[in-house]
Amino acid sequence: MNVRLVASHISMAYDEVSVNEEEFKKEFSKLSESDDDPISQWLKLAKGRGETAESDPVLLNLIVELHRKIDALEMFLKNEKPKRVYLEHKVDIESIGFEHFKVSSDVFVSGVDYYGRVEMPVHPKRDVPIFFKAVDSSLAEITKIHERDEKEWGAYLTARERVLIREAKAK
Structure with a gap:
């Protein structure tokens, strides 16, 4: 199998689907774009009603991100943690491709x-939930990923590729 991969430096927590399939499916759905935090829900509704048409999108996104940071700081101060399914294993991803x-x-x-x-x-x-199948002992194929996450995965892959091309040209 010939798979084109690009060097990356990201980490992942994982476990076999058979360990807790129902809980993994629930978390996958929970982490979808439709179940974002309350500020994201509000922003989507406001965009849908056309209330953000006159707003600067960059400034709006920065304000929303600032709100998320305040929420995260508040959770930290209250010693609260997001509820996530326990994943037993952690590993570094050394290279990625589109699939x-x-x-x-x-x-x-x-x-x-x-x-x-x-x-x-x-x-x-943020954390991106994925289902994947092992091709061999270190290579995996993504079998299920949310559409928004797939776009960000592809954008990250493209950005990494550009960095590597610039580094190669500099040599």
Whole structure:
């Protein structure tokens, strides 16, 4: 199998789907774009009603992100943590493609289905839930990802590719 991958530096928590399939499906749905935090819900409704037509989109996004940071700070001060399903394993992803990724060590069992949360280094920083199948002990194929997350995954891949091209030209 010939898969084109680009070097990256992101981490992921994961577990076999068979361990807790129903809870993984619930979390996957919960982390979807339709179940964002309250400020995102409000912003989507406001956009839908046309209330943001005269607003600067960059400024609006920055204000929303500032609101999220305040919410996160408040959660930290109250010692609250987001409720997430426990995932037993953690691994670094060393390279990514549009539908595949390769991890830094041989941890997968070929043909087994897994669920994972990838810590995407994008703005705003967040966890991306994915279902994937092991192709071999370190290569996996993404089988299920939300549409918005797939776009961000592709944008991150493209950005990494550009960085590597610039680095190669500089040499």
